[in-house]
Amino acid sequence: MQRTIRTRRLVTGTVALPLAAALLAGCSASAPGEQAQDTAPVIGGTLVYASGDAEPTCLDPHVGGNYPQALVASQYLESLFTKDAAGQIVPWLAESTELSEDGLTRTITLRDGITFHDGSKLTSEAIKANIEHLQNPDTKSSTGYLAVGKVLQVEPVDELTAELQLSAPDNALLESLSMPWSAIQSPDALKRGQAVNCEAPVGTGPFKVESWQHQQAVNLVRYEDYVLPAQDAGRERDTAYLDGITWRFIPEAATRYAALQSGEVHVIDNAQPDTIASAEGAGLGHLDAPRPGASNRIELNSSKAPFDDAAVREAFIRSLDVNAGIDSLFFGTAPRSYSLLSSVEPLGIAQEQLFSPDAAKAAQLLDDAGWGERDAEGYRVKDGQRLSLDFPVSTNQSVPAEQSLFEQIQASAKEAGFEVRIQLLDLSSWYGALAEHKYNMVSAPYTKVGPSVLQVIFHSDSTTPAPSGYFANNAQVTDDELDDLLTRAGQTNDAAEREQLYAQAQRIVLEGHYVLPLYDQQNHFLYGKDVAGMGATTAVSSPIYYDVFLTN
Amino acid sequence: MSRWARIGSTLFVLLLLLVALVPGWLAPGDPLAIDPAEAFQSPSPAHPMGTDESGRDVLTRVVHGARDSLVIGIAATALGMGVAIVLGTAAALSPRWLDAGILRLLEALYAIPSLLMALLIIAFTGPGVGPAIVAVGLSTAPGYARLVRSQIRTLRHSEMLQAATVLGRGTLLRVRNHLVPNALRPLLALITLGVGQAVIWASALSFLGLGTPPPAPEWGAMLAAGRTYLHLAWWMSLFPGLAIVVVAAGATMIGRALGGKVNAA
């Protein structure tokens, strides 16, 4: 059975559903207790989904490319590859793939018999059209653009086969192509122009976009000609159980949770830590799907004082005890991370001892670095300059619990003599503050499948701003040795060497005290008692509602 | 104003001033001191108003927050009043065409609802306490300005001013001795009403993430932060909320006692 690539892991983990389609290692769903695991699927019904994210401005995840787009696009778009339960990249819309000896030609063969929602057939032309779409500056893609950055051109060989010419070997290409931000859309639909395509992208997924009532809901309906790229003996039919999904946006966390409690919505995302704890008591389901790529961390800007001094960076990190705060604020839903990478990334390494709090050592380091004096308010000073740290925080990207954690960091740092100046900013101003280098520390989540995210966020190339002003290397790490390690790690064909190179690279960053890892990028979903079949996700941990049905 | 209202409101104002000026006297603790192990404690003798998500004492924060909240309310009202007195007086004493022009300007200011105005200003300036004060102040100005204008116009043609004219009082004396003090008298009541409303609007901006930055113990920001935990820790939002309500309600009562009407709020 081909569907073995999709298995399901349950935390309360008893029986895997025969039809379960969990893709991702580390994602776990605790199902409502009373719900029988072997309930026969019910066909029909519209699931109401409530997202806490800001409403996307475009439903095509090629455009821009953020997580909220991925969450909804995972229902109507599919990628060439995906990730199985063991964390291995496996074909999805693709049937097979080969790499040339020199690592510069990637051949991808598509599955036969798959059609887009507009009725057109999935062919190798689609690969070409989509990659070119991502690379077109007018598309304004940022995430997908980077993912296919090494692709020079796409050559359709026959109806189902395409050859990708690369500028350099890229062992992360398949991981990149597994993400919704590089998902495959109908070439005909892409030609309609961005305004139209943004309203209703056309893909191959189990649902299609019926309409988008701005500020209200995206209405998805079942795609009746859906062909499951992998065979599943457990399914009598390939189409989704649900008639459709109403995708709503309810930014206010308490309202979202209240709506779930009263049964007005079936699934909510961005669940607040405190409600997760009470939801399980209330018989609601919980899906914990940490995002791949980087862990959630605070990056220390090493390009300007005072964090240009590694000792000050270490002193800052040693002066903080964040564990107690994480425990109380996240109610045990967010285990502490000591790694640069998400816990779902097998190549991540953790070095706990580097982050253990040590106030005495911190004080010593600061005294030695010349920050021995303190001013009237208790902050350390050097040459009349206060030890101040600007900390812009995006209210869109940091949930309240995280903002509170930052406040606690601010309070603890004050004891050690640091003045942390938190600025709560909207996304636009936050990007602006980063672009103008008005920060000493920042928390900027980055989701990507695979360890190649390290390249994006720590290679010195990423300190050069794009024309828009954005750069992903917020810690401003510029280290030739690190650059070399990352480049080689990204190009090697040898899995063991790759792992070893990435480990070395991570050690350099960790030991340089450039970042303070906090926890995985949180991705918690709560769902009602009448929702069954939750658990399957894409490679970036966005849930898929293909297997989901409503029991009443 | 009845005797009890007078005594009550005087006591209220004194208490508020006391709390704002020497918060340490009522709540000796540090409003910013965190203690994650003590997070989300319900009200108890040790923490009469419980603790918040970082284990900070809510009572201490409410007491220390009085200053920030009141400063916002008072500064915004003062700004609004200042603009209003200038524009309102100018309109009332100007020739017809200028009066009409100022009136249109006021109407234009008035035509944009307060919070929309605040958001507009913030769209141009970015968030923060300063913009919040300016926004709330400016958006309340037209209401006050109209009152000043109508007050002055009414007074200008009142028998009181005529009597002063008949008694041979010159313009300066009429304006200084009668017109200005009597025109500003009803504003006095409105100032108190306005402070209460300004505190509420500022808290709305905090709710929208555009007000006082954390961790300052400003009531609106505390209320906004606490509402996330309404299910878990009602005390986090109840007490700062009560503080706002008490100040706004107290201000309303004093304003009413001083003879203010709600219409120009």
Add this chain to the structure above:
Amino acid sequence: MSALISVQDLSIGFASDTVVQGVSFELHAGQCLALVGESGSGKSVTARSLLGLSGGSVAAKRLSVLGSDGRKLSDRQWRAIRGRQVAMVLQDALMSLDPLRPVGREITDALPHLRSRAERRRRAEAILGEVGMDDPARRAKQRSPELSGGMRQRALIAQALVNDPLVVIADEATTALDAQLTALVLEQLRAIKESGRAVLMISHDLAQVAQLADRIAVMRAGRIVETGPAARVLSDPQHEYTRTLLRAVPSGVPRFTPLSVTERHLPVERAEPSGTPALVATNLGKSFSGHQAVDSVSFDVPRGQTLGIVGESGSGKTTTARLVLGLQRPDSGSVSLLGEHFAPRRESARRALRQGLGAIYQNPLGSFDPRYTAGALLADALSRGRTRRVAGYRAQVSGLLEQVELDPGLIDQYPSQLSGGQRQRLAIARALAPQPAVLVLDEPVSALDVSIQATILDLLDRIQLETGTSYLFISHDLSVIEHMSDTVAVMHRGRFVETGPTAKVFGDPQHQYTRRLLTALPRFR
């Protein structure tokens, strides 16, 4: 003939206050009973108790209203009486008709028993016609502020009479009306009485009551102090208070004869007017958006003398006063004060002259700065606006208070805390502070009770005799003008239609308008 209304030993209380006590009277068909008293005497509450609307707790040995025992009626039963059998006409039609509703509706409201709307409307129009309203159908659709004073008053009467009630209560129905409207109302009430129904007239004004009442009951402090046939009460009052009230009526009382009991008799010796007149107005004219409010008005006020201007509301009296006071610029003509050119003139140029001219208004409260105490007002006037502290002017302030017979203890009171009479005295004191040669008095006693009015008029008389101040005295009240003026000018539609010595104008009116006015002047002496 049995009484339509019979009241015995009526007491009405509010909380702990008893405002009416032991009142008894009867009202018969075809009869008019007048309850006379000053404000606070309990007369209105007594009248309202006859409709179950006193609002207080009512106790009586007998309270029979058209055969029903008013002590036992439920609100529902009362409502069957109100409007149908006993109706009420209130003071001031502007306030007694809802300004937001067409008068026709106010009338049809009283006709719930008529089923069809058209029928109600016909009845309403019919009654409006009966009370002398022209074009009733159109008037019925208008609201009271759109109607002229006369029309409004007619509508008010119409809404009371629409159900042909057996008893009509007229509660101060003529107070503050000018002569013609008063005549109109009295005429209507007379018609009611003569049609065999009963009228209960509530008034503070004995003179007016005299024209209609068959019996008079004089009330004071909640009790009836004297009751009897009208003629007897007026000609031979038994009770001291009745005599006080009668004496206070200025109509037909010669100049300088005291109206109030407290006033000592004044020496009636005045110097003949000599020299330039204190005030001269020449050919004054003023129009407002095409309406000629004052038209070619000329007069002079000799020193120590009083010119009375009498006219109905809207006749241009007040505008004349404002022109004289320099509060409005005349379109034509001029005013001179003590021989000096006063108006039209630049304010700064005539400011010094203003010391010679004072003014008293109908509502003194409006002319006081509410932030000033009585003492401060006088200090302000004495210091010409330099200070409001009494300290430096204590002697002069005391002198002024004494002059207007105000208790020096009131010096720290705010005007709003004073009674109407006290306020007017304070206003006079303030006006006298700069020792003016001329006082312009615009309806100075119109808002006052008769006995208070009497004391104020006496005070004005005395001041004129003592100081030789000239008065320009403006009023709608013929009897006040008659009593106070040396010379009278009758104003009508912006013009002086007749001017002359008081005795001549009142005794031998030349102009037909004057004659019409004078028919409304109550004479009972």
Add this chain to the structure above:
Amino acid sequence: MGTLRWAAGRVGGALVVLWLVATAIFIGVRLIPGDPAEAIMGGPGSQASAEALAAARADYGLDEPLRVQYLMFLGKLLRLDFGTSYALRDPVLGIMGQVLPQTIVLSLLALLLAWVLALVFAAASLRATRVGAVLGNAVEIIAAAVPHFWLGAVLIMVFSSTLGWLPAVDNGTGAGLVLPVLTLALPLAGFLTQLMRDSLSTALASPFSLAARARGDSRLQVFWRHGLRHAALPALGMTGWAFSSLLSGAVVVEAVFARPGLGRALLSAVLSRDIPMVTGIALFSAAIYMVVMALTEGIERALHPAGVDS
């Protein structure tokens, strides 16, 4: 003043006001630090490409002198062309068409409810005992002093989470409107109650009410025929203000209850620096205010022809 002249004056005045608002916004946009083209493309966070910025400059005539830009801007507004929202990529006019009715319905229902509540409370307070009056007074003052967002959160917690009586968010039935309308209406009702009680008691103590009772009207009839109108008049005069405060409240309430509408559109437009949307919303809310003012003034004129002169 004739009705026609009044209407003409109203329309003219409204146009002047709209022009002032538009001009203020034009100036404001130019005062934003940084590149207006970047602001137009959604601020520094939009990662707009250089080509896109150049296109925006050309589109909006940013290369032209300021005077020309201003005239272009006014010209577009005159043609009801508010431009395209950068964030939503739709014409602003179209978005307004979607969100405006939502907010207007919400605000009108809240206004209506506030009126009814205020009248009921005002009427009830007339007959209240001393204790009741003090209590009612306290309730109305507190109601007027409660921030919308907190009230909304509490109402959701009580009626949706705990009791499960009412939905927290719109579920297609009218029930979803109940809590948002209540949240908006209660503070306003607090204000209006104070206002109406004063005018109601004045009206019911007036001679015309006594005259009506003397004609045989019952208390209830007097209340309906006379009290109501007089209570309504000052509250009606406040309608412009009330509606404007409701629009303010709508920003918060729409965020709390996840309702689409003008307020939410404005909030997201402000956060994403979507200047055409901001402009459109400001002008539309000003226009709504002017319409509401004209309507209430018209009603006032009808109710009380002699009273409107200020």
